[in-house]
Amino acid sequence: MTENSAPTETTILVLNGPNLNLLGTREPAVYGSRTLADVEDLCRAAAAAEGLGVEFLQSNHEGALIDAIHAARGTARGIVFNPGAYTHTSIALADAVAGVELPVIEVHISNVHKREAFRHHSYISPVAAAVIVGAGTDGYRLAIQHLASIVRD
Numbered sequence: 001m002t003e004n005s006a007p008t009e010t011t012i013l014v015l016n017g018p019n020l021n022l023l024g025t026r027e028p029a030v031y032g033s034r035t036l037a038d039v040e041d042l043c044r045a046a047a048a049a050e051g052l053g054v055e056f057l058q059s060n061h062e063g064a065l066i067d068a069i070h071a072a073r074g075t076a077r078g079i080v081f082n083p084g085a086y087t088h089t090s091i092a093l094a095d096a097v098a099g100v101e102l103p104v105i106e107v108h109i110s111n112v113h114k115r116e117a118f119r120h121h122s123y124i125s126p127v128a129a130a131v132i133v134g135a136g137t138d139g140y141r142l143a144i145q146h147l148a149s150i151v152r153d
């Protein structure tokens with residue numbers, strides 16, 4: 001690559017919302033024993049196998065997640081997104097996803113449909129390209145593989 005040439009790598013954003021920084025110690029019976037750093041490693045490996053690069057971000061703040069989605073419009077071909085509890089509350093995040101017109105794969109580590117009723121509704125699902133629920137942290141790998149197939153088409 002010459003000094004001024006644009007990066008040629010196709011990049012995806014893997015975005016995690018509130019409390020996912022606690023993975024590994026947070027309710028391991030629900031979320032498993034893998035840490036967020038382990039998830040980042042598995043995402044980078046899964047993406048590399050598909051010829052994709054990864055930008056990996058986590059925030060506990062709704063506005064920061066919105067900013068990251070907006071910024072992805074210029075830097076990423078799609079988003080793997082676990083919005084955490086904002087899934088069930090945030091019209092603003094749903095509007096951000098709809099607004100950037102990037103393919104978004106919504107991921108939940110736990111099977112939210114086996115849990116409390118307030119987790120059964122997602123504001124994100126109607127604007128997501130696909131939803132992967134209850135596959136544990138392996139859901140991130142599945143999401144990346146599916147996003148790769150969308151990006152290739």
Ligand code: DHK
Pocket residue numbers: 018019020082083084085086087107108109110111112119
């Ligand atoms: C993660 C959270 O933090 C919860 O608020 C969601 C989701 C479920 C998950 O399973 O990854 O309800």
